[in-house]
Amino acid sequence: MVDEEVSPSPSAAGFGHVPVMASRCIELLRPAITAENDSGAGAVFVDGTLGLGGHSEQFLSVFPELRLIGLDRDPNALAIAGDRLARFGDRVTLVRTRYDGIGDALVSAGLESTGSVTAALFDLGVSSMQLDEADRGFAYSVDAPLDMRMDPTSGITAADVLNTYSHGDLARILKTYGEERFAGKIASEVIRQRERAPFTTSAELVELLYRTIPAATRRTGGHPAKRTFQALRVEVNSELDSLSAAVPAALDSLALGGRAVFMSYQSL
Ligand SMILES: C[S@@+](CC[C@H](N)C(=O)[O-])C[C@H]1O[C@@H](n2cnc3c(N)ncnc32)[C@H](O)[C@@H]1O
Missing domain, CATH: 3.40.50.150 (Vaccinia Virus protein VP39)
Structure with missing residues (x-):
């Protein structure tokens, strides 16, 4: 053996x-x-x-x-x-x-x-x-449709979460599944932006996060999209x-x- x-x-x-x-x-x-x-x-x-x-x-x-x-x-x-x-x-x-x-x-x-x-x-x-297949939307480093479903044939997408969840639910998942300090602020910004146009791609979300998370915390907290992308992935796939x-x-x-x-x- x-x-x-x-x-x-x-x-x-x-x-x-x-x-x-x-x-x-x-x-x-x-x-x-x-x-x-x-x-x-x-x-x-x-x-x-x-x-x-x-x-x-x-x-x-x-x-x-x-x-x-x-x-x-x-x-x-x-x-x-x-x-x-x-x-x-x-x-x-x-x-x-x-x-x-x-x-x-x-x-x-x-x-x-x-x-x-x-x-x-x-x-x-x-x-x-899954991270390498750019069109699946798991990676924040490449622009792609906001999907993030591990089974791409069923369930809601990350775009559905961003475009339909209430402020309270968005803040809850960002805090609970992403351990994101700025969960409430990000949720408010998501609601404001989707009233103008629904989210479709990851670049739109990454740009919002750069704008919303204070630059000072970015120096210690890693990429500003890291925690929000994790939270969306956990929610979309009901991981817990x-x-x-x-x-x-x-x-x-x-x-x-x-x-x-x-x-x-x-x-x-
Ligand atoms: C970290 S990878 C596993 C890599 C694997 N050990 C290897 O050597 O290639 C995790 C895998 O689990 C699958 N997965 C995640 N959550 C799942 C679930 N709730 N049910 C079934 N598969 C799941 C993902 O689709 C992914 O392919």
Whole structure:
């Protein structure tokens, strides 16, 4: 058995993507995966945030008989990961779902919704591919339609939030999901600007934020759009609701001795 990180496949390497802390994830989940057999035979690994399939590729390579159930709500991610993981054949089942749908996804893969998973991994947030695909509106550094949906086929967009939410709701999400000090001031400015013309592109919002956030705080608080873009992304994708439903569902899905790892790079 090889216990080394493998190189990204050419399709994923095109996105410059290397999975984060893969060795540590493997170290944490290995005791559960190898409890019966070093090869992972009989073990089921759920990657709840498949993304470009980087972590899954590592697990499937290190444990040559491990079975993967990979979940993502983003159809583009599933297509790329599907190509990347094709060489692992029928060890791989990919399901398009929000991760709190883990129980139904397991049933669709022929497993029990509870007690059937050996190890699960959740690498929370947005993927490098989603940030790099300029037209999806996640990045404040490029002008794009204000979309930000991880599943571009359903739900409201960031433009819908800006153009329809009340002052109170805008201020609440900016403060709660973006930890933005100037939430009230930004909400007032958004309401004023949308009365003239609805928001459509990220550049309009970035320009408003440069105008509204005092220059002095910009020197210490990072890019002025950072917190507002995070808040809109969390709201558009119901990220915290989805996560609070996913944690108990993931724990219920675990077999006796199973393990789950959750990775997050934001403070919410
Ligand atoms: C940080 S990336 C994962 C990267 C992945 N570990 C890899 O190695 O390529 C997070 C992924 O989770 C997906 N995602 C985020 N929230 C989700 C949710 N509630 N349900 C399903 N997928 C979600 C995103 O679409 C994105 O593809």
